[in-house]
Amino acid sequence: MIYMLESSIRGGICQVVKRLSRCNNKYSKKTYNSKEKSKYLLYLDVNNLYGHAQRQSLPFENFRWLEQQEIDSHDVSKVSDDSDKGYILEVDLHYPQSIHDNHQDLPLAPERLKPPNSKYSKLLTTLYDKQKYVIHYRNLKQCLELGMVLTKIHKVIEFSQSKWMSVYVDLCADLRKKAANDFEKNLYKLLVNAVFGKSIENLRKHTIVKLARKYSGRHGAQHLISKPNFHSCEIFDENLVAVELKKTEILFNKPIYIGFSTLEISKSFVYDFHYNFMNDKFKCFCLLYMDTDSFIYEIYCDDVYDVIKENIDIFDTSDFNHNNPYRIPLVNKKKIGNWKDECAAQILTDYVGLKPKMYALKIEGEDRVRKSKGIKRCIVKTITFEDYVDVLQNQPETPFEKTQNYIRSKKHCVCSIEQSKVALSYKDDKRYVLSNQIDTLPMYNL
Template sequence: MNTALRQAATNEFEKNLFKLMNNAVFGKTMENIRKRSVVKLVSKWNGRYGAEALIAKPEFKAATIFNENLVAIELNKTEVYFNKPIYVGMSILDLAKTTIYDFHYEYMLPEFGEDCSVLYTDTDSLIYEIRNKDIYEVIQRDCHTRFDTSDYPQDNKYNIPQVNKKVLGMMKDEFNGVPVELFIGLRSKMYAVKQAVNNSNAIRTEIGLTKKIKGIKRSVIKRVITLDDFVECVDNFKTKYISQNLIRSEKHAVFSITQDKIALNPHDDKRYLIKGSYETFPWGHYFIKDDGDESLE
């Protein structure tokens, strides 16, 4: 029902609301109840239910002193009742992975062959480099069976119709017909995508630029991190540091802090970088020798 309501949504609030309602249910199916704990608020030290007795328990985890008359004691649960349908959440994840793999191996590879390379992938998305073939002709041909094109302009130059709005399992062109000119993927959830623009000198501007860095505030990404920083990081292996202001709460006291953090890191510990190239192998690939050198013969 939420999917149908999302299809009928007329604004961003409704779209996000019905998406969240689905995601919230999924999250509860996969909840790790082992992480739940018991918190006791005590105002005395001695006695059966005092802080001393609770701290002495084998399930004691942590204590927070608010003042001389109030202490919070955190205990691990001694019994865990598994009442969440984890198999439902696992099945949803498996179906999502199967959908992505089927799209790549059963559709993209037979269609494009060696002219198709995966640059980046996440749980429900893929970034491709397509060579020697017009991807928009393929989308126009197969839009009714493979793609959600509902966000394309109605009068787009590719004559792609608006179909399959929010239909489950359909792939979507996030840029709606605007080609990607440059992609830089440094690590998981750390990348930049530059869309093609009419002005060839605008490749270093913020026009049509998408930047994603997990753990960094969006305002800092927009204001401080530039495309040049991504280029410098990937070409010269230069780490980018930033400072960001955050609001924190501790013991019911709200305060602000300045955090120094690595924003861009050229070292991806999940992939092996081929020397003299931007290409990578997954660790364990048979081209990688035991000494860390690759063999491409």
């Protein structure tokens, strides 16, 4: 069971679906053209997504494998989300071509694969059929409801489940609402996230470090280096060496089933919003960018804020101005699982996304958000929105690099390092980029 869950820990989805967009609506006076269709850019984020998942029914005891006869008669669609018994399954799934077009923005059942010409595996949303895919039963129900076909069940783990963490999560949420400063706000959020973090801690990465002051002898460096679990060593001086050893025994005492279930349930929540809420409320929209608990959408409609007002129960509008032009009440402050407009009702006018963790936004026509993973904030501030667009459209042969300065400690010697690093890149291998360099498609079976 541990091996099955370990191999199926999948983090948050991060991808660029469409790489460039500009709004055109009655609230964006600088860019509005009444002759063209009304278009909004909406940046939404979930309040404490993992906290919301931890409030749901989670495993806690009575883990067992189902026998083959039980598997043959098992119907996951009849198991309620709050049932006393829950299931984690290893299955084969078929992705029918008839639903490919509807699912091209955000395909179901993401999996860790190595993209073409890539050295590393990444979490991809693909339209491939899934083989021996480990999935929580709530996610499997969702996949089947949205059109995927279950072709085979290989293994099933049954367990008892309940909402045993909801009291703790709700307590932290209430204390966070009452927090008087940023420190307290962050503290109560981290208290929830820390539980999740410890539940997926990889015990295989734990090591043993021994310090040796002599070469020979029972506790000398030679004796340690000759051990079969020797990993590496670091020499500090002629009389001191640190030897790193791998553990010969591992006690699996972390509840990995909680971390797995939290990740799966959180994905089912964001998928539910995309496929059920967005599809139901808007006839024409597309996903531009997503990162774990946030979406940036391009929506064609008369007034997107009317939809927010009509469905105020699932939105957190506490950051809106009291006299906002949309007449939306300020409600649901920090309510777990509610969606929040990251622009606080200001108009998101322009978006450009180069690759995951590398995008820029203009709010009310001004540069407000610029992200580039691995680049220091003070350096990112020197990059403009136009730089992102230039890299996307012109694809320069010379990499867009920035120089950064670091203070590093190696062998307890502090030094200053100057490093030149690629700050912007148009190369994204998580999806197929079309010839216009703006639209993309997920990987699929040819």
